[in-house]
Amino acid sequence: VRLHEQRDALLRPARLQVIARTSSMRYKRADVPLDQIGRALGVEYIVEGSARREGDRLRVDARLIRVSEQTPRWNDSFERQLSGVLGLQSDIARAVARALAVTLLPDAQRDLDRPKVVNAEAYEAYLTGRSHALRLTQPDLDTAERYFDVALAKDPSYALGYVGQA
Numbered sequence: 013v014r015l016h017e018q019r020d021a022l023l024r025p026a027r028l029q030v031i032a033r034t035s036s037m038r039y040k041r042a043d044v045p046l047d048q049i050g051r052a053l054g055v056e057y058i059v060e061g062s063a064r065r066e067g068d069r070l071r072v073d074a075r076l077i078r079v080s081e082q083t084p085r086w087n088d089s090f091e092r093q094l095s096g097v098l099g100l101q102s103d104i105a106r107a108v109a110r111a112l113a114v115t116l117l118p119d120a121q122r123d124l125d126r127p128k129v130v131n132a133e134a135y136e137a138y139l140t141g142r143s144h145a146l147r148l149t150q151p152d153l154d155t156a157e158r159y160f161d162v163a164l165a166k167d168p169s170y171a172l173g174y175v176g177q178a
Contacts, residue, residue, distance in 0.1 A: 031055060050079025057085065059108055068094045068132060074104050076111045086111035094132035134170045137163035141176050 031053050039049050050058060061074035075087040088107055092100040102123075141159030144152040160176035167173070 046077060046082050047079055055079060057112070061104075065094070070094050070097060070100065072100060072104065074107070076108055094135065095129055097132075097135055098128045098130055131167040131170065134163040134166035134173060137166060138170070138172045138176055145176065 035053060046058065050056070056079055058077050058079055059074060060077060061072055063070060063072045065071075069091060070093075071089060071091045073087070073089045076085045077083065078085050086107070090100050090103055090107075137159045141156040141163065143156075144159065145156035157177065160173050163170055163173035163176065
């Protein structure tokens with residue numbers, strides 16, 4: 013997360029940037045100090061976390077870390093039914109915005125206030141498919157396609173299933 017101006021102002025795209033997942037994932041298993049990662053990505057804060065699943069429950073522990081001090085500015089735990097995972101994502105995004113002391117624009121706040129319910133089995137199949145697709149081998153791509161098909165069989169209106177197939 014990169015802030016361009018002082019806090020306590022409206023959140024606008026020019027003020028806050030989220031670094032692409034592909035840029036940050038190269039550090040997933042790397043033994044690189046947090047301040048070095050922050051400099052490489054050009055960010056002031058990093059959100060890190062972990063997720064655990066038990067049955068149809070998902071628990072996410074999230075932390076917002078100021079890179080220069082390598083200290084947590086905020087941390088919290090969130091727990092939901094797997095079918096409410098999009099609401100969970102909204103809750104975490106809202107909490108991070110509060111921790112950064114920014115005010116969301118009304119449209120962004122409305123989007124967060126209306127989380128969508130997803131079919132847990134379709135979502136899980138999609139995530140498994142994405143995991144295989146990111147490996148970019150032919151056998152994994154074939155496996156990914158099968159998982160995207162499963163996601164759509166579970167929920168024919170699930171847009172991410174079609175995104176995966178594409």
